[in-house]
Structures are given as C-alpha cells and as structure tokens.
Amino acid sequence: MSNPIDERDDAEIEIATSSPSENKPHQPQRNRNADLVEQIKEYADKMDADGASRGDLKILARTMRELRYAFKVYSGYRDRRKVTVFGSARTRPDDPDYQQAVDFGKAMAERNWMVITGAASGIMEAGHRGAGREHSMGLNILLPFEQESNEIILGDPKLVHMKYFFTRKLMFVKECHAFVCLPGGFGTLDEALEVLTLLQTGKRDMVPLVLLNAPHGDYWTRFDEFVREKLLEKGMISPDDLSLYKVTNSCEEAVEEVLSFFRVFHSMRYVRNELVFRLQEELHPSLLADINREFADILLDGEFTQGEALEQEDEPELADLPRLIFHFNRRSLGRLRKLVDVINRGSVAE
Secondary structure: OOOOOHHHHHHHHHHHHHOOOHHHHHHHHEEEEEEHHHHHHHHHHHHHHOOOOHHHHHHHHHHHHHHHHHHHHHOOOOOOEEEEEEEEOOOOOOOOOHHHHHHHHHHHHOOOOOEEEEOOHHHHHHHHHHHOOOEEEEEEEEEOOOOOOOOOOOOOEEEEEEOOHHHHHHHHHOOOOOEOOOOOOOOHHHHHHHHHHHHHHHHOOOOOEEOOOOOOHHHHHHHHHHHHHHHHHOOOOOHHHHHHHHEEHHHHHHHHHHHHHHHOOEEEEEEOOEEEEEOOOOOOHHHHHHHHHOOOOOOOEEEEEEEEHHHHHHHHOOOOOOOEEEOOOOOOHHHHHHHHHHHHHHHOOO
C-alpha cells in the first residue's frame, strides 16, 4: 500500500528544489531559527558517530519527516480554535454514541471551531460528519486493519497520515484547545489517560477535557467511579485532580464546558519563573483580591498581579491582551484548573 505522506513529501521536495525563489519570503524565519536547525543536524551526526543502528536512524528520520509535514499542514490553522474528539473506530452509525459525536461536531463547527479526529470510522467519522469537511482535520494512523480514512476527510489537504502513534499523539495534544472523549476501546482509554496525565503533571497547557457519554450511557460514569473509589480513596491522586475532567451525558453541556473555558481566559505561558495568563478582559479589582486570598496556596511567593505582556513573550498578536501574572508552584494543577473556572465565572463562589 502506498503511503500518502511519502507521495506528498516527494512532491514538495521536487517543488522546493525546482523553485527556490518560492522559499525566499521565509528566509528571515529560517535565519532566526538557525541555531535550532544546527542542533538538529548536530545530534543526527552524533547518533551516527555513536554507532546507532540503521533501524534507530530510520526511526529518527521517519519521525522528523512525519512531524515536519504535520507541522506544515497545521501551521495554516494556528489561528483557529480546535477540539480533538477521541472514540472507538468500531462504533456503528445506529449507536447513540455515534449520534452524540455527530451532534457535538456539528455544534462546534457552528461556532467556527475545527474538529480533529483520528480520521477513521466510528466516532471519528461521526465527529467529522457533524462538523463537515470544511471544519474537519484528521490525523490518520497507518495500520494493517480498520484504519482507512473516513469519506468526509478522505483526500482532504487537512488530513495527515502517520506511521507512529507517538508522533500522532504529539500532534493531537499540541494542536488543539480542548479534548472530548466518547466511549472507545484500549486506544481511546490510552488517549484519555494520556491527556489526563499531561494535565495533571503540567506537561500540557491547561485545556478542558470532557468525557462524553451518550444521553443514557454510563461508560465514563463508570470510569469516574473507578477513579474516585480506587485512585482517590487510596491517595493515588488528590481531590483537586478531579477538576481536570468533566463527565456528562449532555452534548449541550459538553459544548458549554469547552466554550466557557475561553470566556475570559485566553491562553497561558511560562516566562522564566512567572506563569502568565492571557485574558480576554481585565479582572475586576475585587475579583483579583478574592483570587489572592483563595489561591495563595498555589504561589511559591509574591501575589497575583495584573499587567501587560512581558517582553519575553514575543507573540505580538497577543500583545494587547491583559495579563494575570504569578509565581506558580507548578505542582497544584487541579487548583490551577479551578482558578481558570473562577476567572471565567467572575467569582470564587460556585
């Protein structure tokens, strides 16, 4: 079977070689990143000097190739909000879970969000069917079974084919602003738990994670019971970790959970020792005072202050947004999620 990423890469290499002038506008960016490019080359050379096997070098080369192409595709949509939808490839169209995914994809597309899925059948197809081709993006995994692209995204330039699960997972996590998981098998559980792990450890910027059942389903309700009875009661997680996800049977509630996360909160970034929350609007002084009182436990020192963009942020498109700046302990991620809710709600009271 031919590999679509191979064919596309070959075509792009031919264009780049025959038309070097097309690359001229991007030269300043390449110069700015010249040190990083040299590091990549240096470590590739070091692997070869270390006597790495051909198999190891093939993994590295294919990884670079897949990520390079995926980054290129997704770079054209960085200004669009995106939600990743996970779920079983085996869910049939007459299953309530399938219809729930259709309804969710449709609702998000109506709000101009893009819907990313694994591009196969089942829940992935349903999310794309609801969103429509224009609002769909796909990250297909090349498997010898059950993973052909669904008809909605098939042949679309926003569809990327990947050989490795780890590169695919990186793109799922890196390029989206929310996650919604519907029922699924081992793969879905793996994806949901990886997102939870990344949020709990701060390896992924804070985003909403919704575990969505069908209207009368209990798949994620049972999961939540397991988490509370086996993990929380045994002290393997903290009570605040339960704030990192939301279980619901309502499509409308899932949509609201995603949208409300960005009502006032916009994005976050670490700048040296400071965590910077970019906001859609300034916080009222009384709310700032309440935050300093109620969330002092997550600070290493100092207090929560409002201000302008820090010089090191170097993102001019976000420069005009007000900031909430604080020295976060980088440990209390469940509490950090609650802080986002307080900012969006405009009150520390639930």
